[in-house]
Amino acid sequence: MSDNRMNNRIKHPHSKVNLNKPLSFTFDGKSYQGFAGDTLASALLANGVKVVARSFKYGRPRGIIGAGAEEPNALVQIDTGARTTPDLKATQVELYEGLVAGRTSGWPSLAFDLKSVGGKFSRFMPAGFYYKTFKAPVKMWPIYENIIRRAAGYGKSPIEADTETYDHQHHHVDLLVVGGGATGLLAALLAGRSGVKVLLVDDQSELGGYLLSMPNVKIGGLTAQNWSANIIAELASLPNVTILTRTTAFALHDMNMIQAVELLQDHLPHSARNATQRRERMHRIRATKVVLAAGAFERPLVFGNNDLPGIMTASALTTYINRYGVACGKNAVIMTSNDLAYQGAVDLAAAGVKVTIVDTREHINPEWANRTNKLGIKVYSGYGVSEAIGTSAVQGVKLVKLGALKNIVTGSGPDISCDVLASSGGLSPTVHLFCHDGGRPKWDEARLAFVVSANGRAKDGIFCVGAITGVFALQEGLAKTRITLAEVLTDLDKTIDDSGLALETDEIAVTPARHIFHVPDGKDVHGTIFTRPKAFVDFQNDVAVSDIQLAVRENYRSIEHIKRYTALGFGTDQGKLSNVNGFAIAAEALGKTIPEVGTTTYRPAYTPVSFGALAGAHVGITFEPRRYTAMQATHEAYGAEFEDVGQWIRPWYFAKPGEDIHAAVNRECLATRNSVGMLDASTLGKIDIRGKDVREFLNRIYANAWTQLAVGKCRYGLMLDEAGMVMDDGVTACITDTHFLMTTTSGGAARVMTWLEKWHQTEWPELEVYMTSVTDHWTTAALVGPKSRDVLAKLCTDIDLSKDAFKFMDWRDGTVAGVPARVFRISFSGELAYEVNVDASYGNYVWNELMKAGKEFDITPYGTETMHVLRAEKGFIIVGQDTDGSVTPFDLDMAWAVGMKKPYSFLGKRSLARSDTSRTDRKQLVGLLPEDPNVVLKEGAQLINSSDITPPVPMLGHVTSSYYSAFLGRSIAMGFVIDGIKRRDEEGRNIVYAWAEGKAVKVKIVSSVFVDAEGARHNV
Amino acid sequence: MKKDYSIWKLLSQGLKNHEGWTPTWRNPELKPSYDVVIIGAGGHGLATAYYLAKEHGIKNIAVLEKGYLGGGNTARNTTIVRSNYLWDEAAMLYEHSLKLWEGLTEDLNFNVMFSQRGVFNLGHTLQDMRDIERRVNANNLNGIDALTLNAQEVKDRIPMINISKNTRFPILGASFQPRGGVARHDAVAWGFARAASNYGVDIIENCEVLGMDIVNGNMKGLQTTKGYIATSKVGCVTAGHSSVMAKAAGIRMPLESHPLQAFVSESLKPILDTVVMSNAVHGYVSQSDKGELVIGAGIDHYLSYAQRGSPHIIEHTAAAIIELFPMFSRVRMNRQWGGIVDTTPDACPIISKTKVKGLYFNCGWGTGGFKATPGSGNVFAHTIANDEAHPLNAAFSLDRFHSGHLIDEHGAAGVAH
Amino acid sequence: MFVIRCPHCCEVREEEEFSYSGEAFVARPSAPEIESDENWGDYLFMKRNVKGWHWEMWGHSSGCRKFFVVKRNTANHSIGGAWSLTEARKEYDAEEANA
Amino acid sequence: MFNSSQSNQTSQFKPVMQSPLHPFGLAAKQEKVNGTKGVWANEVPLLGYISLRGNVQNAAFINAVNSALGISLPTQPCSMLDSSFGSILWLSTDEWLLICPREQRATLQKLLETALQGIHSQVFDNSGGFTSVILQGKNASDVLHHCTVYDLSALQAGKVVGTTFGKVSLFLQQDKNGYRLVFRRSFADYIWRYLERSALPYGFGIAQLNDER
């Protein structure tokens, strides 16, 4: 090719890539070709792309290291516009036609990153250097910080709203198997055969796990591929088994609640994506038993310049050749401390790649020696790679001879050239999920790994099989899976059926690994200005061995401190490759053993999960419920603006064309006071209470007394919490001696219902009462104003509406517009008013009939704002606006609503007598009149004694409610003032200032009843 | 105190392979007795020890920590710092703290990365806006910077925010405190540890207090996993575990320990340069200097000491963040975790003497005590040293739960912060 | 996030169906008026806040709306049992008697 | 037979009832259930709902209810009963919901009230407060799995459970070839939209419910 790209693609008999289906894609602005079955990573490697990223701190060039979820370097930005997604791992991005991938680091380009200039001074930027500098002068910090921030971050957040959708799905299964590798497949099959409900999830596009990378192994005489194909086919035939691929179990919570996210569309070309389908689905799986078969990740060995592009893990190298048919170079060096790397080496050599093995062990497995020998692979045993050579890609390695017992350099070795370098330090089991809810892995020195035991958490229903348990040999893993599953199935009252399953393999028996994590280089730079080449532990965060050593030197001795000081394992890979190396290197620096050092805490997410998937359906219109009344459509048609009241949506005001809120509210208020208005009051909570002890119950629940309330009458009640603070209010009607109907505030209904039930069930079960929420049953139209009787009379002939027959605070049953109705003569405005309650099915009809009937009186529907003005004119409180949870009835000047003589100590009563609550100079609710009648105080204005503002200014209280009263032709307000009730009546002390928006406004403390103090208006 | 952290030292050490750096805090042997023992090496405990040594001249102090220092809530909070509380008592205490934050990096000679990028508290209902107005006015009268913004003004400052009226909880406005911001949580613990250690304070990690030796109502000493320690003054600063300590002292506290969770996204190029909090939709978010979105969730309502919470809380928070910032839907959560917060009935802390002479408690910071770290340590040190409350914490005594003089900050404290 | 067996619905249900409702067996003083401010304040606000086995109330808010008692380990979220209020009282009293 | 207050009804009025899902105009959109969509649903509008509370320990209560309704009140947790008048759902140890055709609710209410005279109990005509939705189709249970945390495999015929739906609660039971969802009026908008959204991937149709309900 013209820009001398290398083609690393080979024809491989087992490759899962379909060479007949080429796909074109772009990366970092350049076009490339890959094939169906490729990941972005395999396609880039096939195209010989080495540098895919620049490192976070030092701007060093970085290449692809892994082949899956463990990848720390190859973070890419996929797609553009509303679909752009940052920080995906190229190793997990499936290729599709037209895929557009961008880099997430490197400025101005991948080839040259400005950070790398700074990176040249990396010796001055060790772990935590920012804590020691950027301090002086103090004023400069924002500027320093700005520069630091400019260097921050990988990918870019989308800036357009997401156009794709997500949802959740709940599962309840007998057994969840996490991981569809050889052991997971076997586990699922054994369970599936027993008939229990099984769910198998695997994060990859295809089942098989690491078997996909080791096609040459034979299981029960079958090739790995055929063996798994058989199992998959049988699983597919079992109706009690569900398989989800591309599904990552990312969190395990209490009692085996597993969250897993399924990617449904990201692997499809745009043209094949379906707008009615989800982009991702989050599964919430409640499993009686869980089998973790999550496998393991190979960790690389740590050595100088180990971050050069072209350096990867041995299993990644193996995976690329065997699964994707990509040889990552022409001349490979593979360093290992164990047997694992040999299979890949052999496979690579068979594909024609020159391979050299550097085995840190003195003695290598004779069987592998034999095989490598046959293929002409040179093996250096007892050597290690102390340093990689190269600038923007690996070009060779320096070998050192290692001590036989200690990890020290005992001699020098040759330099070997290569274009790809792989290493294997052993496997690190994927123990993450096991640990999310408190499980801990154990160090196994023989396996050189933090492992989890097969049935160590059996009592929690969690079992583990395969590589996660430290069993790395396939045959042993399969055999143990069988044993573990027998145990699981016994727990589920089932027996195991393993007929026809051959589990023996043709693997080469494993010989012991060497305990080595960091290859020494033998250099002594102590006290000199010379440094070692950096040996990286955590690639994503540029954490080098020297950083860990520095942290320890500075007394960051807990592994959690080391993590936090160096950022080890902090990246988007969460240290899948780096953590164990870090623990080991820390252990060495601390002079401790690895288990003494321990691990950091494994937390969700196992791999990152989109906010969209977490949110599921709870976005947009279904974010949170909206509750509507039966008249919603009518209100909308009438031009209402709405207000949230708790979960309810209520009309706020009904603006006519050209009106603003003020004009509309003034009009609504005047119409109501002068003729008739109507309010949708359906949202008030309503609780039907029955039983012989209702009165006693109400006496205990409410501050006021209920013993005397006669049938046919209503009464206002104040509800206190046990601390004596007002929590709700409303009118309760006596229907019969044993039947009451309570109303509550709109926002407080559910809380009150629970409150009543709780006291009844827990404290007073002896009281014979039942209560039922009837809020939704009743639709309530409040007909308010001097003409309300006239309007009602047109529709209601079976109730005598006359002044004396149907008195203020009475209720009556009858019909309104031909519909059975319960009518209350109560008033929240001080006007003659009726609240008409009907079965909500008729709600809209009755509302409209009332509107028609009121037409001749110019009936005016009004919303919550006008309701607030009208009630404020009368000095009525709104709980939640004029109270804030710190207000007693006495503070509200509502002693009349407190029955101090009731025999039972009603809820909150005792609290009213506490030394602080019983003070008489508390903040008290009063009326406020601004000196200038045209000035409407700001709700939330603070009240102070003088207009002199020199902080701190003592505050007396604040304005809770404030309106322009069209009826009075002036502004009015309510608010709290220390000792306000006394001050109100004391000339000279009754002036305060309301402070808001930088202005102090002179205000007079007055009674809070501004209109009709005698109550003449409602008494007509 | 030695103030040897500087760019010059860094450069010179850079040339010497950083071999000359000394321990950030000493690793001393535990002594058999101390004048004052602080239980809990979180930010508050370490700050207390620091100010005891620095301002009250007490030298023989130990801070005991059952795990690693700074590993409690200090390690797991979303680091929001602000002082715009409603009631005078709380506002003054948090403002005292905010002032100390402003000089903390210099005072400790440790860059705590205190970044005054401003804090928005969004309002979504008319009542939210009334409460905001009330709080902002109170703040201004207390000399605390704060302003009320309408929805458009919020949008002008945070261009990505969704102020559409069609959302479930449309943004109607916000309060904004420009001096608020975030700080690097770990640095705060380490900076105080280093400074306290320099004053001779012994910080003992992996030392759990198991029991208290109280004779006739007087503090005599502590049983710990490292043995008995004689002391007549104990400051208990154990956050989520305060009730456990109280039980050891034979007293009860008005505390409930709940899980509070948070999560971070993957690291992104800077996109959000301030702190946004919303009580109505239950979420808050800022972006750290490393680039991850740091997002706080709500509490679980059950008691827990397990340092993890329920996933539906996190799910809801993700939804809330999308409601505010629909473009973050494709951003991914990298890690989630939980802390144990000690909540009080009035969402205000307890900084108080107790019935036991020589035993002091500093707790109840609930979801929002990180911001108070320096101020809390400062007044608590005073309280311990003088056996009498500092004027700024007098109102935060245990007595208030008997007198009824609660300082109800639920409105300003909101979900969590 | 746990599951709880509702003693009234007699089924194991997801945590989300329930609401936590505080420490169980907090007795309301029978004669509040004679209690000192201190005792009353203790009743109102002081909590055991146990680390370990905790007797607590839950309400089956999405189900039968009944309050009942759960014994739960707050250190690790394991559940020791769930009983109706009356049954729980017996269990609790027995446990207190043994302690 | 009839509500006493209806007797003096004047004839000039023609009361119109609207069900909670009326704003969605479902009647106009309904079609015969067919294979093109995975999920079918519709409201069964304007049924009668009677809330009943009483003490199962009290034989008088049980007897009164049983003889009034001619059934044996379901007292097993989460059980329900279909009867000639409709169904009766156990909601709690002392709470039931009777669902019946609208025309019958007054009769039933009266019967119950009369029978329960003097017995501690509660009978409330809650008909305005509830509605029912029938959910059918080959993906009916799939769609519910998106909406509720309940384990539907435990929901055999004859069972009713109170559980979550999105962020609200409802009662859920099996229905001939699907499920019935019973919920409160004010949540109807949310529940319907949530259902619609959840069903989208399967195809969502408004079912013609051709039966006697």
Ligand SMILES: Cc1cc2nc3c(=O)[nH]c(=O)nc-3n(C[C@H](O)[C@H](O)[C@H](O)COP(=O)(O)OP(=O)(O)OC[C@H]3O[C@@H](n4cnc5c(N)ncnc54)[C@H](O)[C@@H]3O)c2cc1C
């Ligand atoms: C998720 C989350 C988000 C938060 N967000 C914010 C925020 O944005 N802004 C804000 O201001 N606040 C926030 N907070 C609250 C804040 O973190 C805490 O209020 C604050 O950190 C408390 O500090 P501390 O020093 O008192 O407690 P901690 O840091 O918890 O320290 C207490 C220490 O006591 C130790 N200890 C306990 N028992 C013993 C014993 N027996 N012996 C010895 N040692 C013991 C513990 O191990 C711990 O280290 C958040 C909290 C959480 C969990």
Ligand SMILES: NC(=O)c1ccc[n+]([C@@H]2O[C@H](COP(=O)([O-])OP(=O)(O)OC[C@H]3O[C@@H](n4cnc5c(N)ncnc54)[C@H](O)[C@@H]3O)[C@@H](O)[C@H]2O)c1
């Ligand atoms: N050389 C290597 O790197 C390597 C790695 C793993 C396994 N192996 C070998 O492969 C054989 C089979 O091992 P195994 O079955 O234990 O493991 P495996 O690695 O073959 O299978 C595990 C599967 O689980 C998936 N997975 C992991 N975490 C997941 C999660 N949270 N959610 C969904 N899917 C998840 C993985 O992608 C993989 O497909 C053994 O012989 C083992 O030693 C080798």
Ligand SMILES: Cc1cc2nc3c(=O)[nH]c(=O)nc-3n(C[C@H](O)[C@H](O)[C@H](O)COP(=O)(O)O)c2cc1C
């Ligand atoms: C402000 C803040 C930012 C964090 N950023 C990251 C991060 O970028 N990557 C990460 O892995 N964890 C991050 N964490 C979480 C920690 O890794 C860790 O989960 C948390 O401190 C709780 O400790 P634990 O999980 O060890 O119990 C962050 C924590 C805080 C408080």
Ligand SMILES: [Zn+2]
């Ligand atoms: Zn129940």
